[in-house]
Amino acid sequence: MTGRNLPPLSLHVPEPAFRPGDPVDYSSFEMPVAGAVARPSIDAPTSALRDMSYAMIRVLDDEGRAQGPWDPRLAPETLLKMLYGMALTRAFDDRLYRAQRQGKTSFYMKCKGEEATSVAAAHALDYDDMLFPSYRQQGLLIARDWSIVDMINQIYSNRADRLKGRQLPIMYSVRAANFFSISGNLTTQYPQAVGWAMASAARGDTRIAAAWCGEGSTAEGDFHSAMTFASVYRAPVILNVINNQWAISSFSGFAGAEATTFAARSIGYGIAGLRVDGNDALAVYAATQWAADRARGNHGPTLIEHFTYRAEGHSTSDDPSKYRSADESVKWPLGDPIARLKKHVIALGIWDEERHEAMDREVAEAVRAAQKEAEKNGILQDGLKQSFDSMFEDVFEDMPWHLREQQRQMLAERKAAGI
Amino acid sequence: MSQADAAAGETRTMNMVQAINSALDAAMARDEGIVVLGEDVGFFGGVFKATEGLQKKYGKTRVFDTPISENGIVGVAVGMATYGLRPVPEIQFADYIYPGLDQLVSEAARLRYRSAGEYTAPITVRTPFGGGIFGGQTHSQSPEALFTHVAGLTTVIPSNPYDAKGLLIAAIEDNDPVIFFEPKRIYNGPFDGHYDRPVSPWSKFPESAVPDGYFTVPLGKAKVVRNGEDVTILAYGTMVHVALGVIAECGIDAELIDLRTLVPLDMETIETSVKKTGRCVIVHEATKTGGFGAELSALVQEHCFHSLEAPVERVTGWDTPYPHSLEWAYFPGPVRLTEALKRVMQD
Numbered sequence: 111m112t113g114r115n116l117p118p119l120s121l122h123v124p125e126p127a128f129r130p131g132d133p134v135d136y137s138s139f140e141m142p143v144a145g146a147v148a149r150p151s152i153d154a155p156t157s158a159l160r161d162m163s164y165a166m167i168r169v170l171d172d173e174g175r176a177q178g179p180w181d182p183r184l185a186p187e188t189l190l191k192m193l194y195g196m197a198l199t200r201a202f203d204d205r206l207y208r209a210q211r212q213g214k215t216s217f218y219m220k221c222k223g224e225e226a227t228s229v230a231a232a233h234a235l236d237y238d239d240m241l242f243p244s245y246r247q248q249g250l251l252i253a254r255d256w257s258i259v260d261m262i263n264q265i266y267s268n269r270a271d272r273l274k275g276r277q278l279p280i281m282y283s284v285r286a287a288n289f290f291s292i293s294g295n296l297t298t299q300y301p302q303a304v305g306w307a308m309a310s311a312a313r314g315d316t317r318i319a320a321a322w323c324g325e326g327s328t329a330e331g332d333f334h335s336a337m338t339f340a341s342v343y344r345a346p347v348i349l350n351v352i353n354n355q356w357a358i359s360s361f362s363g364f365a366g367a368e369a370t371t372f373a374a375r376s377i378g379y380g381i382a383g384l385r386v387d388g389n390d391a392l393a394v395y396a397a398t399q400w401a402a403d404r405a406r407g408n409h410g411p412t413l414i415e416h417f418t419y420r421a422e423g424h425s426t427s428d429d430p431s432k433y434r435s436a437d438e439s440v441k442w443p444l445g446d447p448i449a450r451l452k453k454h455v456i457a458l459g460i461w462d463e464e465r466h467e468a469m470d471r472e473v474a475e476a477v478r479a480a481q482k483e484a485e486k487n488g489i490l491q492d493g494l495k496q497s498f499d500s501m502f503e504d505v506f507e508d509m510p511w512h513l514r515e516q517q518r519q520m521l522a523e524r525k526a527a528g529i
Numbered sequence: 530m531s532q533a534d535a536a537a538g539e540t541r542t543m544n545m546v547q548a549i550n551s552a553l554d555a556a557m558a559r560d561e562g563i564v565v566l567g568e569d570v571g572f573f574g575g576v577f578k579a580t581e582g583l584q585k586k587y588g589k590t591r592v593f594d595t596p597i598s599e600n601g602i603v604g605v606a607v608g609m610a611t612y613g614l615r616p617v618p619e620i621q622f623a624d625y626i627y628p629g630l631d632q633l634v635s636e637a638a639r640l641r642y643r644s645a646g647e648y649t650a651p652i653t654v655r656t657p658f659g660g661g662i663f664g665g666q667t668h669s670q671s672p673e674a675l676f677t678h679v680a681g682l683t684t685v686i687p688s689n690p691y692d693a694k695g696l697l698i699a700a701i702e703d704n705d706p707v708i709f710f711e712p713k714r715i716y717n718g719p720f721d722g723h724y725d726r727p728v729s730p731w732s733k734f735p736e737s738a739v740p741d742g743y744f745t746v747p748l749g750k751a752k753v754v755r756n757g758e759d760v761t762i763l764a765y766g767t768m769v770h771v772a773l774g775v776i777a778e779c780g781i782d783a784e785l786i787d788l789r790t791l792v793p794l795d796m797e798t799i800e801t802s803v804k805k806t807g808r809c810v811i812v813h814e815a816t817k818t819g820g821f822g823a824e825l826s827a828l829v830q831e832h833c834f835h836s837l838e839a840p841v842e843r844v845t846g847w848d849t850p851y852p853h854s855l856e857w858a859y860f861p862g863p864v865r866l867t868e869a870l871k872r873v874m875q876d
Contacts, residue, residue, distance in 0.1 A: 305608020335601030
């Protein structure tokens with residue numbers, strides 16, 4: 111257009127490998143070998159950790175055996191507790207997804223296929239470590255044995271909802287479980303987690319913080335700010351990126367995955383980075399434990415990329431068959447986290463098909479019973495379960511005159527209108 | 530004016546920067562959960578010296594420099610507050626606060642509400658604002674209306690050293706987020722808007738007598754700076770002094786109210802005054818459209834309609850970015866306020 115004798119520039123707009131109807135072929139995916147990645151000492155300088163960002167920590171092999179130096183050598187009861195937590199999380203998702211479809215609430219988000227990234231991580235942390243989740247970490251609460259009745263009350267915005275019906279379903283807040291209030295604005299929890307960790311360090315505490323975000327929202331400025339602050343102050347924090355390949359309909363390429371890994375974001379900031387098979391509960395546990403020990407030893411923060419796959423839609427509001435191939439989930443080369451841990455505990459001889467089936471029945475029944483219990487407090491569509499004037503509470507600690515006036519006005523108008 | 534009790538200690542002469550520094554010192558001495566963070570606030574003591582000496586006194590884990598990231602500064606402050614601390618971040622200029630806006634608007638302001646009180650964000654964001662210093666468009670803005678519009682934020686603007694100290698301590702002790710705008714044009718002395726005249730230092734004014742120790746000035750309470758019968762002037766920050774200068778020269782018996790806190794607003798004081806005078810002129814440096822003056826004007830109309838004898842006037846900055854060389858044409862100074870008062874008095 112300028113008339114200059116130069117080749118025209120071209121804009122690269124990423125495109126995923128497979129769209130609806132496309133046959134899925136993962137043959138170009140080089141399966142990292144379980145047990146092949148070395149386990150550096152927790153105080154290793156970040157300069158010695160660079161390769162970790164491009165490798166992938168895997169512990170469970172195809173036969174369900176634990177391999178290599180990252181095997182966390184967990185006690186049988188811990189393994190089975192993690193298996194139970196993942197199964198309960200999946201059963202919870204199935205039932206609450208259906209509850210939304212039945213019109214009992216407005217919204218739901220499943221974490222199918224990603225259960226290990228929450229449940230196994232929670233097991234590797236201490237209960238008093240502070241969790242700053244995104245919206246798909248229900249497994250953290252379940253792993254911390256939080257009441258699923260309480261979670262369903264929140265999802266229904268019913269009269270027992272501790273959050274007074276103010277939050278979108280699944281945006282839990284559970285201070286008693288050291289679980290931060292979930293924000294719908296993405297990655298805002300990242301600098302907050304870093305700040306919490308800085309405060310813990312400044313006060314000579316021993317507790318650490320952990321945050322989760324999706325690969326898509328690593329593009330937010332908050333991610334960069336958090337990484338910078340975490341590096342500068344060597345904050346005792348674990349920053350987890352759940353790379354589930356999809357951000358609603360945008361594949362990971364729109365967050366930069368064509369160019370590098372998400373773990374490699376750590377290198378520029380000079381913080382430790384690990385990349386793990388997010389469908390391998392033992393690898394998630396081991397990486398989290400390593401990062402927690404590193405943080406507790408004052409060796410600084412760790413960024414962990416959990417390589418996984420979002421097996422369902424983003425939420426109840428989208429249909430993934432409209433933007434990606436249904437085959438992707440079926441052929442995902444890293445398998446299913448529950449099936450893989452199940453295979454491992456069976457191989458260890460501490461589990462069998464019969465007990466697994468019994469467990470599946472047990473978790474389904476537990477969720478069913480919890481749902482029934484929660485529904486005694488109402489469902490969203492029953493009509494409002496909170497008093498109208500509660501809308502004005504908690505904006506400030508003390509209600510200022512203008513809110514009191516608006517509260518009075520609302521009630522007076524309703525009365526005048528005869529409602 | 531000083532009603533501080535004995536605990537407030539000896540009174541010293543302070544300018545506004547010294548008063549703010551003294552407020553931080555007094556608050557930090559009482560509560561070890563208070564931490565100060567921001568660009569250049571540590572060893573250097575801040576570009577305006579508001580945090581001078583605090584790092585030496587309280588240590589690097591309570592007073593520390595940050596990366597140049599307002600988003601990060603506010604974000605980590607919210608996280609520190611969640612831990613149980615009481616952070617007082619400094620944003621070097623209010624003009625730089627926008628990268629931190631999401632953390633203020635979507636997080637700090639709503640945390641108590643969305644968690645039904647499980648989590649709160651008792652942070653006080655201090656930031657110098659306003660023009661009159663030849664700072665151009667990136668060192669002169671008055672963005673208070675962006676914050677007064679947000680449910681859950683308290684917005685405070687002092688106009689003198691005594692109030693600056695008392696209000697800042699009250700803001701820090703408040704259990705919700707507070708935006709504390711410091712009118713930097715009057716850090717060293719009150720400014721009547723006559724940029725061509727010499728400015729007197731705060732030491733020549735009674736508001737510079739500030740108790741050395743702890744005291745508070747309550748949030749949400751305006752101050753009647755001057756009693757008058759003809760017209761009510763609503764002002765805050767630098768504009769309080771511009772108004773005082775105009776009143777002294779124009780011969781109109783105006784009642785001047787320094788709002789001090791914009792949200793929650795002291796409507797009672799405003800209402801009492803306007804019902805008495807029947808006229809109201811609002812003055813602020815920020816742009817006009819959607820400015821806080823629009824809210825004030827609406828409230829005066831709602832609360833005092835039957836007492837009004839003239840339309841409510843707004844004297845504000847023009848709806849342009851803050852210009853550099855034309856600063857004094859932009860600044861709503863004595864000429865414009867005088868004209869507005871004359872118009873209002875004619876009706």
